[in-house]
Amino acid sequence: MSPIPPAATPFDLPPGSVALVGAGPGDPGLLTLNALRALEAAEVVLYDRLVGPGVLALANPQARLVEVGKSAGNHSMPQEQIHALMLEHARAGRRVVRLKGGDPFVFGRGGEEIEYLRAHGIAYRVVPGVTAALACAAYAGIPLTHRDHSQSLRLLTAHSRDGVDALDWEALAQERQTLAIYMGVGALEHLRERLLAAGRDPSTPFALVENGSRPEQRVVTGTLDDLADTARAHAVASPALLILGEVAALATQLHWFGAAPLGPLPAGTALPAEQLLARAA
Numbered sequence: 001m002s003p004i005p006p007a008a009t010p011f012d013l014p015p016g017s018v019a020l021v022g023a024g025p026g027d028p029g030l031l032t033l034n035a036l037r038a039l040e041a042a043e044v045v046l047y048d049r050l051v052g053p054g055v056l057a058l059a060n061p062q063a064r065l066v067e068v069g070k071s072a073g074n075h076s077m078p079q080e081q082i083h084a085l086m087l088e089h090a091r092a093g094r095r096v097v098r099l100k101g102g103d104p105f106v107f108g109r110g111g112e113e114i115e116y117l118r119a120h121g122i123a124y125r126v127v128p129g130v131t132a133a134l135a136c137a138a139y140a141g142i143p144l145t146h147r148d149h150s151q152s153l154r155l156l157t158a159h160s161r162d163g164v165d166a167l168d169w170e171a172l173a174q175e176r177q178t179l180a181i182y183m184g185v186g187a188l189e190h191l192r193e194r195l196l197a198a199g200r201d202p203s204t205p206f207a208l209v210e211n212g213s214r215p216e217q218r219v220v221t222g223t224l225d226d227l228a229d230t231a232r233a234h235a236v237a238s239p240a241l242l243i244l245g246e247v248a249a250l251a252t253q254l255h256w257f258g259a260a261p262l263g264p265l266p267a268g269t270a271l272p273a274e275q276l277l278a279r280a281a
């Protein structure tokens with residue numbers, strides 16, 4: 001008997017179709033059952049760099065695994081080539097899984113990919129995944145909304161076609177809301193300046209969650225005023241999600257996974273040079 005309970009509707013990946021599948025943030029336990037079924041049915045898996053090895057290990061052992069990884073500032077395969085690969089494999093009659101970190105429709109270019117498939121007459125399905133904001137918050141012990149602190153949540157990216165300047169900073173600087181900022185590691189000083197200029201309190205707490213849900217997860221906390229300095233002092237690197245808002249302070253009390261959150265280092269100090277180098281390697 002299968003250890004996996006039957007789905008309400010069986011997951012069906014016909015030959016010549018593409019399933020756009022969310023792989024979640026890294027911990028394979030955060031895959032949905034439909035994502036697992038799609039991986040088991042796949043003949044080709046086109047996966048992003050952010051997808052963890054534990055997730056890939058669950059794919060059909062006969063499937064061809066192709067990395068089409070891209071990260072901000074490091075586009076190893078242009079989007080057009082990813083489109084062409086999906087089309088080539090689907091037209092050859094293969095069952096294709098396009099596997100993306102987190103959720104395919106949250107800063108994942110999933111929309112562009114299914115527009116392309118539709119335009120070329122290829123059947124597709126979409127399997128949602130646990131997006132980084134939800135996973136990082138849960139694994140850092142940060143409730144994204146809280147009756148006492150925050151009534152709304154915004155997901156935004158600091159990396160877009162028009163850059164951060166296209167965002168409505170007045171609205172983003174309002175209190176009692178939580179910002180979950182994707183791909184922000186390279187733009188922290190800019191984010192800080194914009195939010196302060198738009199009136200956000202410099203003492204607003206933040207948490208940077210690096211490698212959320214993975215064994216190497218780190219959480220770095222501080223206040224908006226020291227955001228860029230603290231991140232630099234701890235050499236926070238991508239993938240990391242920035243959570244900004246009153247709720248971020250709760251990580252200090254409510255954390256449960258991995259190491260306790262790291263705070264600002266005393267002025268003028270930083271991690272020892274050899275640690276910084278080891279992290280950059």
Ligand code: SAH
Pocket residue numbers: 025026050072100101102103104105106107108130131132133136181182183184209210211212213214238239240241242
């Ligand atoms: N579709 C993905 C987001 C892709 S954009 C999703 O829904 O999660 C890539 C950005 O997501 C990274 O720069 C980082 O900000 C965030 N991210 C993805 N996985 C992460 C993880 N395990 N820990 C922290 N941030 C993560």
